[in-house]
Amino acid sequence: METDILVIGGGPAGMSAAITADRAGARVILVDESFSLGGQLRQQTQHFAPLPGSEEKVRGTALGNDLIKKLEASKVKILKKHIMIGSYRNENIGVTDGEKTFAIQSQKNIIAPGAAEKAKIFPGWTIPGVMTAGAAQILINRERVLPGKNAVMLGSNDYSLEVARQLKACGVTIKAIVEDKEQMISSDMELLHDMKNVPVYLNSTIESATGKEELNKVVVKTPAGLYEMEADLICIANGFDPIIEPFEIMGCNLAYHKELGGWLPEYNVYFQTSNPSCYIAGNAAGITTIGPVLLTGEIAAIGALEELGFMEQEEAEAQRKELWKELAEIEKRENEKTFRARSELIEGFHQKIGMAFPEEFNMVNGGAHNG
Amino acid sequence: MQITEHPVLDKKFNEEVIFYFNNQSLKAKKGQTVAAALMANSIRKLGASRKLNKARGVFCANGRCTSCFVTINGLEHVLSCTTLVEEGMRVSSNESDPDVRGESNGN
Amino acid sequence: MDKSTIVCRCEEINIDEIETAIKNGAETFDDIKRLTRCGMGPCQSKTCFYPVNEIIAEYTGMPLNEVSLPRLRMPLKMVRMSTLAQDSEGSNVVSVFGESVEDGES
Ligand SMILES: Cc1cc2nc3c(=O)[nH]c(=O)nc-3n(C[C@H](O)[C@H](O)[C@H](O)COP(=O)(O)OP(=O)(O)OC[C@H]3O[C@@H](n4cnc5c(N)ncnc54)[C@H](O)[C@@H]3O)c2cc1C
Ligand code: FES
Ligand code: FES
Numbered sequence: 001m002e003t004d005i006l007v008i009g010g011g012p013a014g015m016s017a018a019i020t021a022d023r024a025g026a027r028v029i030l031v032d033e034s035f036s037l038g039g040q041l042r043q044q045t046q047h048f049a050p051l052p053g054s055e056e057k058v059r060g061t062a063l064g065n066d067l068i069k070k071l072e073a074s075k076v077k078i079l080k081k082h083i084m085i086g087s088y089r090n091e092n093i094g095v096t097d098g099e100k101t102f103a104i105q106s107q108k109n110i111i112a113p114g115a116a117e118k119a120k121i122f123p124g125w126t127i128p129g130v131m132t133a134g135a136a137q138i139l140i141n142r143e144r145v146l147p148g149k150n151a152v153m154l155g156s157n158d159y160s161l162e163v164a165r166q167l168k169a170c171g172v173t174i175k176a177i178v179e180d181k182e183q184m185i186s187s188d189m190e191l192l193h194d195m196k197n198v199p200v201y202l203n204s205t206i207e208s209a210t211g212k213e214e215l216n217k218v219v220v221k222t223p224a225g226l227y228e229m230e231a232d233l234i235c236i237a238n239g240f241d242p243i244i245e246p247f248e249i250m251g252c253n254l255a256y257h258k259e260l261g262g263w264l265p266e267y268n269v270y271f272q273t274s275n276p277s278c279y280i281a282g283n284a285a286g287i288t289t290i291g292p293v294l295l296t297g298e299i300a301a302i303g304a305l306e307e308l309g310f311m312e313q314e315e316a317e318a319q320r321k322e323l324w325k326e327l328a329e330i331e332k333r334e335n336e337k338t339f340r341a342r343s344e345l346i347e348g349f350h351q352k353i354g355m356a357f358p359e360e361f362n363m364v365n366g367g368a369h370n371g
Numbered sequence: 372m373q374i375t376e377h378p379v380l381d382k383k384f385n386e387e388v389i390f391y392f393n394n395q396s397l398k399a400k401k402g403q404t405v406a407a408a409l410m411a412n413s414i415r416k417l418g419a420s421r422k423l424n425k426a427r428g429v430f431c432a433n434g435r436c437t438s439c440f441v442t443i444n445g446l447e448h449v450l451s452c453t454t455l456v457e458e459g460m461r462v463s464s465n466e467s468d469p470d471v472r473g474e475s476n477g478n
Numbered sequence: 479m480d481k482s483t484i485v486c487r488c489e490e491i492n493i494d495e496i497e498t499a500i501k502n503g504a505e506t507f508d509d510i511k512r513l514t515r516c517g518m519g520p521c522q523s524k525t526c527f528y529p530v531n532e533i534i535a536e537y538t539g540m541p542l543n544e545v546s547l548p549r550l551r552m553p554l555k556m557v558r559m560s561t562l563a564q565d566s567e568g569s570n571v572v573s574v575f576g577e578s579v580e581d582g583e584s
Contacts, residue, residue, distance in 0.1 A: 033434065033555070035455055045379050061380065086552035094553075101562050116435055118528045121493075123483045126438075128415040128428025135432035135452075143407030144383060144400070146372040147415075147429075169378040205479075213416045213426040241528065248550040256543035262528075263547055422490040430487070430525075437520040437556065438487060448520070448556070 003029040003077070005304050006093060006106035008084050008246055011039020012290060013282025014112035015067040016297030021110075022074040024301075024310045029104060030076050031095055033083040037071065038064035039114055040134070041290075043141035046162055048290045050333075052298075052326055061141070063290070087249050091277060108277055108304040111247060112297060115240035115261060115283035120154060122206040125236070129215025133163040133237035140170050148233025152218050153177045154206060156184040160237030161191035164198070167235075174198045175231050178220055180205050201227070209234055242284045250278045255348070259341035260286030266349040269324070269361040270303030271296055274349075279304055286345070288338050291330040299323050317358065328364040373400070373411045390460040405451035405462055406432065406439050417441050417451060418465030427465070440465035485533065486526040488519020496530060500537050507531060507548040520556055523548045 007018045010032030018030045036042065044060025051058060071078065085101065086094040092103035117132040124130065129148055133155070139147045151172050153160045156179040164174050177200045179185065184200065186192060207221040211232075218231045242264040244254060252265040252273040265273045267280050279300040282293045299320055306316035331339040350357060377383075384400030391397065392409060399408030406429050409417065416426045417439050430438040434453040442463045443449045451462070481494040491514050499513040507523070507530055510516050516530060517523035523530075531545045553562070 034453065059379075083555050083557075085554045085557055096553075096557055096561050098558075099561060101557070116433070116524065117431065119525050121479075121483055121485055121529045123480045126420070126425060126427065126430075126484050126487050128417070128426050131428075131430050131432065135429055138432040139407060139410065139429070140374060141377075141380065143403050143410075144374045144377060144380075145403070145407045145411045146374060147410060149372075166378075170374055208480075214428070244547075245524075245550055245554045248547075249552060249554060254547070258543070262542070420487075420490055425490075434555070435521060436487065436525045438525075440520075450556075 001029065001102060002105045003027045004107050004308055004310070005029075005110060005301070006031065006104050006108070007076075007110045007112065008093070009039065009112035009114060009282065009284075010034070010037040010071075010078070010080070011112060011114050011282060011293075012041055012064065012067060013114070013284075013293050013297040014039070014110070015071050016294045017110045017112060017279075017281050017301040018076045019067070019070050019074060020298045020301035021305060021310075022076045024305045026305060026308065026310045028074075028076045029079060029106070030071070031079045031082045031084060031104070033081065035081050037068045037078070037080065041067075043134075043138045045141050045166060050330055051291050052294055052323075052330075060290070084246055084249075091250070106277075107308055108279060109250070110279045110281055110297070110300050110304060111250070111284065112280070112282040112300075113243040113246050113284050115287055116243050117236070118238040118241055120236050120238040122154075122209065124206075124209030124215070125234075127209055127211055127215050128213065129211065129232050130209055130234040130236070133160055133235040136167060136233065136235045137163045140166060146170060146172060148215075148231070149173065150175050150229075150231040151233040151235055152206070152220070152229070152231045153235050153237060155179065155237035155239075156181075156186055156200065157237055157239065158186045158188050158191060159239075160235070161186050161188065161195055163235060163237065165191060165194045168194075172233070175218075175229050176201055176220060176227075178204050178206060206234065240283065240287050242286065244284070247273060247275075247278065247280065247284070250275050252278055252280075255345060257286070257341045257345050259337045260345065264345075266345060266352075268349055268353075268355060269346055269358060270320075271300035272303055274353075286338060286342050288331060288342075289334045291334070292327050292338075295323050295327040295330075299327070320358075324361060324364045372413060388456060388458040388460075390456050390458070390462060392462045393464060399456045401456070401458075403456055405441060405443065405449075405454050405456045405460070407452075408456040409451070409462070416464070485529050486516040486519060486523075488521050488525070489515045489517070491516040491526075493533065496533050497537060500534065505534070505538070505540075506546045507534070508546075510534070511548065517548055522551070522556075 004026040005021045007014045007030040021028045041064035047057040049057040092105045201222045204222040207219040220227045241262040247265040281297040281300040305311040386401035397412045415428045430436045432452045439451045440448045441451045499510045504510045
């Protein structure tokens with residue numbers, strides 16, 4: 001199989017990249033391992049704002065469906081239930097549909113595999129009923145099943161409280177929030193308000209999670225002693241880290257940036273990695289919010305389009321400038337540290353390879369340092 | 372347990388399917404994964420670990436952790452969280468780890 | 479935490495085994511992997527990599543960014559041998575996981 005641009009990942013970033021590339025006239029193949037498109041937006045029932053070009057709040061699932069519609073109306077060739085499993089020596093990407101393996105030859109790849117949840121261990125974390133917060137969210141919103149009736153949330157970040165709120169709305173009792181730090185991580189007033197009747201154990205850990213074949217008892221170790229509670233669900237919310245395996249396979253250099261989630265590929269202002277055939281987009285390029293996720297997809301697509309001659313340099317520069325401006329604006333507003341870390345990563349990489357900054361980036365980046 | 376009235380989302384699944392878990396016949400919704408179909412029937416133990424023989428179930432629901440392995444229509448070590456349930460499917464719990472280094476796999 | 483707590487779910491390797499490996503000189507995930515099988519299960523360390531690196535960092539005092547990543551091998555995700563053998567282009571499927579073949583470490 002052969003194409004101009006191959007997109008790996010049909011989440012918001014990959015879809016946004018594919019739609020942008022298709023619009024400019026490139027032949028695009030989009031590969032996703034799942035049986036449906038949308039990535040992690042498929043279970044996000046919460047509202048998001050701001051989005052690129054809009055302050056209006058949109059439900060995650062609705063945003064996903066909107067992108068899927070646009071994608072399906074485009075000429076992009078969509079390969080669902082196809083997994084990128086490796087690369088051939090000539091850098092063609094190896095894909096399998098579960099029955100056969102084949103190569104896709106592309107001029108440029110945009111890799112947007114998203115993020116994964118970080119595990120957190122405690123005695124008994126392997127027992128059925130202990131799962132990531134994301135798994136619980138997938139079960140209630142995508143699959144419409146209850147993972148349990150009485151839940152303990154491990155971690156007190158925004159995501160933990162958001163999932164707790166959604167579980168509660170489905171009728172699950174939130175027995176406790178357990179946090180090993182001395183204060184709650186989330187500072188979202190609305191979420192905190194929703195959880196106001198839930199016992200919070202700070203400076204605390206899960207001492208044990210037990211049950212015969214399924215979880216039914218949780219012991220929490222607090223500074224005041226051990227608390228035992230009946231619970232059949234523990235949700236681990238320990239944050240996300242970028243998925244890096246596809247980039248490792250493509251030989252992309254990695255760097256460690258705590259604020260971006262940990263290890264991730266290095267990339268330049270065009271979202272191009274150290275392997276010139278591979279662009280990066282979405283949460284794989286640093287854990288952020290949905291607005292920037294969509295914008296990184298567009299910026300990456302424009303870089304690839306320009307290199308392949310589907311877009312004039314001038315046009316690409318003008319578009320990129322606007323997109324970067326918006327990315328900086330939204331990301332700085334929602335999470336200043338993330339934008340700073342992203343700028344650092346990009347600057348570091350440019351320095352390393354001796355690549356000059358284009359005018360448009362100096363502007364937004366300068367903004368990051370000054371205020 | 373199945374959620375019949377979701378607090379914010381519209382009804383998604385209309386069609387019912389019958390499948391089997393360890394020879395027991397169960398109902399599920401078409402469009403659900405095998406892992407969810409089992410959970411809808413209050414089954415959360417999907418298998419046992421090889422070394423310590425401990426119960427295992429869904430952990431990531433994202434096809435990454437392999438904690439949800441089951442056997443489907445005779446094929447062992449299928450990820451139940453990323454496989455859709457089908458009418459008449461025969462699912463059984465996973466009682467051993469995949470033998471990735473075994474001779475049967477050419478190593 | 480109880481030292482018998484599992485860290486690698488797939489291979490059921492506990493904290494004690496990992497700390498023993500570190501005591502015996504392991505400094506990276508891959509060292510631990512060679513000594514204990516931790517990370518060699520069907521998820522190929524996607525689940526245990528983070529907690530293992532945390533243990534290394536804590537035990538050795540090394541910051542997390544200096545603890546190196548496990549070396550990745552193809553295929554990226556679990557695939558059946560029959561699937562790999564069914565290469566439609568026939569020619570060079572071995573190169574999909576040629577690396578491991580080449581290293582001869584498996
Ligand atoms: C379980 C979970 C829940 C989350 N919930 C929230 C939330 O509530 N709020 C929030 O702000 N963020 C959440 N996130 C973060 C999430 O990453 C972003 O919300 C957003 O979806 C990122 O978009 P993306 O396009 O970068 O990645 P994703 O949406 O993750 O999309 C990546 C896509 O790539 C595909 N893929 C990955 N590897 C391969 C491969 N090798 N071959 C083929 N396809 C592949 C995946 O199937 C997926 O569809 C969650 C993440 C996870 C893992
Ligand atoms: S639950 Fe993790 S792979 Fe299925
Ligand atoms: S958890 Fe260690 S290899 Fe899967």
